[in-house]
Amino acid sequence: MNPFLDGVGALLDPMVFLYILVGLLLGFLVGAFPGITATMAVALAAGFTLTLEPVQGLAVLLTIYVAANFGDRVPSILVNTPGTPASIATTLDGYPMAKQGRAGLALTISAIVSAIGILASLVLFAVAAVPVAQLARDYFKSPELFALVVFGIAIMIGISSKSMLKGILAGAFGLMLGTVGTYAATADQRYTFGTLELVEGFNFIAVIIGLFGIAELFDQLLTHHESKVRPISSLGRWWPNRAELKQTRRALAVSGTVGLGVGLIPAAGGDIAGLIGWDRARRVSKHPEEFGKGSIEGITASDTASSATLGGSLTTTMALGIPGDSVMAVMIGSMIVWGITPGPTLFSDRPDLVVSITGIMLIATILSLGLSLVRMRGMVKLLDVPRPYLWSGILIFCIIGTYATSNSLFTVGTMLVFGVIGVLLKRMSVPAGPVVLGLLLGPLAEENLARSLAILPTRPFFDVVSPIAIILLVLAVLSIVVPAIRNARRPAGRRASLADSILDDDTVSEIEKDHASLDEDAPLTGATAPVSATRATTEETEK
Amino acid sequence: MTSTDTVVTDPPVFTDNESAKSSRPLEIAFAVIALTLAAGYLYLGTQIELRRPASAGQIDARFWPLVLGTIGVAVSLVLLVIAITRPASSREDIEPVQRGGVPRVILSVAATTAFIVLWSLNAIVAFGYRIEIFPIIAAILMLVLLLVYGQRRWQGLVIFPLAMTAFIYVLFGMLLRVPL
Numbered sequence: 270m271n272p273f274l275d276g277v278g279a280l281l282d283p284m285v286f287l288y289i290l291v292g293l294l295l296g297f298l299v300g301a302f303p304g305i306t307a308t309m310a311v312a313l314a315a316g317f318t319l320t321l322e323p324v325q326g327l328a329v330l331l332t333i334y335v336a337a338n339f340g341d342r343v344p345s346i347l348v349n350t351p352g353t354p355a356s357i358a359t360t361l362d363g364y365p366m367a368k369q370g371r372a373g374l375a376l377t378i379s380a381i382v383s384a385i386g387i388l389a390s391l392v393l394f395a396v397a398a399v400p401v402a403q404l405a406r407d408y409f410k411s412p413e414l415f416a417l418v419v420f421g422i423a424i425m426i427g428i429s430s431k432s433m434l435k436g437i438l439a440g441a442f443g444l445m446l447g448t449v450g451t452y453a454a455t456a457d458q459r460y461t462f463g464t465l466e467l468v469e470g471f472n473f474i475a476v477i478i479g480l481f482g483i484a485e486l487f488d489q490l491l492t493h494h495e496s497k498v499r500p501i502s503s504l505g506r507w508w509p510n511r512a513e514l515k516q517t518r519r520a521l522a523v524s525g526t527v528g529l530g531v532g533l534i535p536a537a538g539g540d541i542a543g544l545i546g547w548d549r550a551r552r553v554s555k556h557p558e559e560f561g562k563g564s565i566e567g568i569t570a571s572d573t574a575s576s577a578t579l580g581g582s583l584t585t586t587m588a589l590g591i592p593g594d595s596v597m598a599v600m601i602g603s604m605i606v607w608g609i610t611p612g613p614t615l616f617s618d619r620p621d622l623v624v625s626i627t628g629i630m631l632i633a634t635i636l637s638l639g640l641s642l643v644r645m646r647g648m649v650k651l652l653d654v655p656r657p658y659l660w661s662g663i664l665i666f667c668i669i670g671t672y673a674t675s676n677s678l679f680t681v682g683t684m685l686v687f688g689v690i691g692v693l694l695k696r697m698s699v700p701a702g703p704v705v706l707g708l709l710l711g712p713l714a715e716e717n718l719a720r721s722l723a724i725l726p727t728r729p730f731f732d733v734v735s736p737i738a739i740i741l742l743v744l745a746v747l748s749i750v751v752p753a754i755r756n757a758r759r760p761a762g763r764r765a766s767l768a769d770s771i772l773d774d775d776t777v778s779e780i781e782k783d784h785a786s787l788d789e790d791a792p793l794t795g796a797t798a799p800v801s802a803t804r805a806t807t808e809e810t811e812k
Numbered sequence: 813m814t815s816t817d818t819v820v821t822d823p824p825v826f827t828d829n830e831s832a833k834s835s836r837p838l839e840i841a842f843a844v845i846a847l848t849l850a851a852g853y854l855y856l857g858t859q860i861e862l863r864r865p866a867s868a869g870q871i872d873a874r875f876w877p878l879v880l881g882t883i884g885v886a887v888s889l890v891l892l893v894i895a896i897t898r899p900a901s902s903r904e905d906i907e908p909v910q911r912g913g914v915p916r917v918i919l920s921v922a923a924t925t926a927f928i929v930l931w932s933l934n935a936i937v938a939f940g941y942r943i944e945i946f947p948i949i950a951a952i953l954m955l956v957l958l959l960v961y962g963q964r965r966w967q968g969l970v971i972f973p974l975a976m977t978a979f980i981y982v983l984f985g986m987l988l989r990v991p992l
Contacts, residue, residue, distance in 0.1 A: 320988070432901060434891050438846055441884045445853055448877045459860050461854075490920060490961075491913035657961035658972060659955050664920065668927070669980055673990045678932050685924055692917070696832075696906060697842050723870055765905065765921040776817035 275622020279324040280632075288325050289629065292332025293636050299333065300340020302659065307337035308595045309485050312477045315603040316473035316670025319474070323607040328629050330603060334596050335387060335633040338539065338576050339641045342379040347566075349784070352778030355575045358547045360781055362560065362567030369563050371740055373507040380641035382521060382569045383576040386528055387634045390580025395627045397618060401590035405613035411720035414736045416741035418714040420552045421591035422706050423745035425536035429700035431766045433753040439699050443707020444714070453712070456718060466679040473602040475672045475684040476708060480701045482667045483688025486660060488572075488695050493656060493719065507642075513565055520550040522571040528574035531653055532581020536702065543721055544771040546574020561780040587611050590713070598705050599804030606674075693762070701764075831854070834901040839900050843892035844970030850888050919960045927953045946992040953975040 279285065292314075299310035310333050318326035333383035341352025359379060366375035403706030409417065420439045430436025449460040450470030458796035461467040509517075512702065524546030551560040560567045582593025590612030591599035601611050616623055671684040693703055724733050756765075772780075866872035879944035912928045932966050954973035963969055982992040 281848065286929075360895060423877075431905065438884065438887050438891070441880055441887065443882050445877070445884065448880065452873035454870075455866075455873055457860060457863055459873055459877060487917045487920070488907075490916040491915070492907040492908045494910045532820060540830065550896055653967075655963070657958050657963040657970070660961050661957035664924065665950065665954060665976060668924065669984055669990075669992075672992075673984065673988070676991055680930050681928055685821060685921065685928070689921060697838070698901075698903065698906065718876070719871045803835070 296336025447711020
């Protein structure tokens with residue numbers, strides 16, 4: 270059989286379709302609940318999918334990833350609160366549209382352009398994944414692989430950190446965690462303190478459920494207060510007319526291109542793409558003054574761009590082994606447990622997986638679009654689920670999910686400890702993304718550094734260290750230095766991570782003013798959360 | 813579970829739009845803890861037992877931890893100097909802690925820790941019967957968590973823990989054969 274038929278054949282298993290449906294439901298739910306990110310959901314689901322066949326497990330995780338990109342638009346538009354960080358830019362025009370009585374239209378356009386964005390990105394994945402992997406396999410030896418890991422961690426630090434020093438510390442902390450256990454080259458034990466459970470290192474799933482699940486939950490427990498914002502009740506008409514669809518074309522093209530490009534950058538996710546896409550579309554629009562005031566072009570731009578990152582993110586993850594975003598970091602952890610190691614050799618060993626992954630995401634996108642167009646009214650009620658049920662449910666599932674990975678209570682304890690560490694890091698503005706990336710990629714970095722250093726004395730320097738490695742290392746340095754300089758030039762009170770500083774201050778204050786005036790003019794709901802408040806959630810840039 | 817159940821919520825200490833306040837002592841404490849941990853990691857790195865010394869050109873099990881430990885100490889030191897000499901960085905992007913938030917977290921951690929300890933007992937023998945402990949303590953954990961999170965109506969406090977425990981026990985314990 271050829272890889273295409275193998276890949277399609279794996280999808281014909283009825284259980285795969287069942288797992289896609291499970292992922293669809295979970296993805297929508299987590300997307301619709303503000304505060305539960307796709308990363309948290311995928312981390313949690315990873316604990317339960319480890320016993321499944323790889324394609325079945327991928328069906329659950331990838332579908333959550335896709336469906337969360339649809340579900341998270343609902344609270345963004347109706348409550349002005351992003352369901353996940355990827356829909357931050359949706360609030361800019363989605364909420365004003367809802368306030369003007371056009372919530373149904375905003376939800377429909379959002380779902381359609383999100384589907385277009387994901388489908389376009391899937392074409393990119395299907396076309397680019399194998400050539401990128403082949404290129405990496407042919408030209409990436411140990412020095413290049415070491416440089417690639419350093420670049421991956423550095424760009425995650427550069428994008429997600431407000432303070433570069435804290436970001437570097439987070440990356441170093443992750444790399445340190447990666448040294449716990451047995452050193453593969455010599456079988457020496459490091460930092461195990463005689464504990465049998467640490468001989469193979471920290472359980473990756475326990476760490477990510479702790480850092481992304483428990484820490485997120487604890488942060489909500491710390492900061493939760495009753496919101497005065499009530500969902501918009503007047504949804505208006507649903508279907509856009511021909512003129513409205515025509516308005517979306519330019520924004521669709523510009524922001525789609527932005528999303529595809531941003532998706533290919535490791536660590537840059539839908540939140541960054543959504544804001545950049547919105548900003549670029551506004552610059553080329555014939556009516557830039559309408560952006561932020563309920564513009565159809567605006568919501569098209571934000572949602573196309575954030576959704577179009579999925580394929581690019583998947584490409585860098587699968588073809589290079591460098592997670593495109595934090596959901597993909599979790600995915601890599603699960604795949605390693607299944608015996609599949611993402612990286613340059615993956616698609617030469619398992620070319621059928623490109624077909625299976627594309628197929629799963631295609632089906633998930635179509636089903637999510639279908640569900641988006643029929644379920645909106647019911648989804649609004651989910652926002653009213655009492656928090657005590659939600660929180661206690663999340664905690665017990667985090668515990669059981671972690672336990673199921675190893676049937677060991679030590680692992681559950683590890684999860685709890687990393688949950689506490691995670692919330693402390695979060696409160697100190699230390700991003701969790703570099704920690705996870707360091708833990709995941711640390712052993713790979715060490716192994717390739719060791720090989721490179723072993724070869725160096727035997728051959729001329731530039732025979733060993735190629736221009737590719739040097740360029741990657743230079744890019745790694747720039748990834749940290751450029752944001753640091755940019756932040757240093759801003760006043761102390763206005764320093765922010767990349768995702769928080771894409772829109773300039775004038776634009777942000779203008780949008781806040783517009784949103785405030787909408788509240789005064791058309792009180793369809795209660796108070797409005799300011800744009801600056803929604804921007805605060807971008808600390809999950811790793812999403 | 814109904815949306816009409818009573819949920820006790822804490823009055824906010826800050827208004828919606830306020831953010832956490834910047835704090836120099838907090839930044840200094842963070843830098844000191846980071847420095848201590850990095851120094852501890854570096855010291856323990858020098859103590860790693862090597863079964864055999866590295867051959868020429870090779871790196872041993874200590875090399876990478878020492879590199880990382882040195883980076884950690886250096887960065888922590890710079891952070892400490894900045895924390896002491898410069899104004900504390902803004903915490904505008906961090907939501908303020910609400911009244912009751914810290915006790916909620918502490919009680920959640922304590923309840924979960926107690927749950928893990930009790931779960932490790934696996935089963936107890938009472939009245940001549942072997943009683944599996946997981947379903948009992950899982951239901952109690954859910955009940956405690958609901959109380960901590962502000963749930964007060966007895967229907968919610970009884971039905972939800974029992975239903976969740978039954979769901980988890982049937983799905984994971986019986987169908988997926990996870991040894992709970």
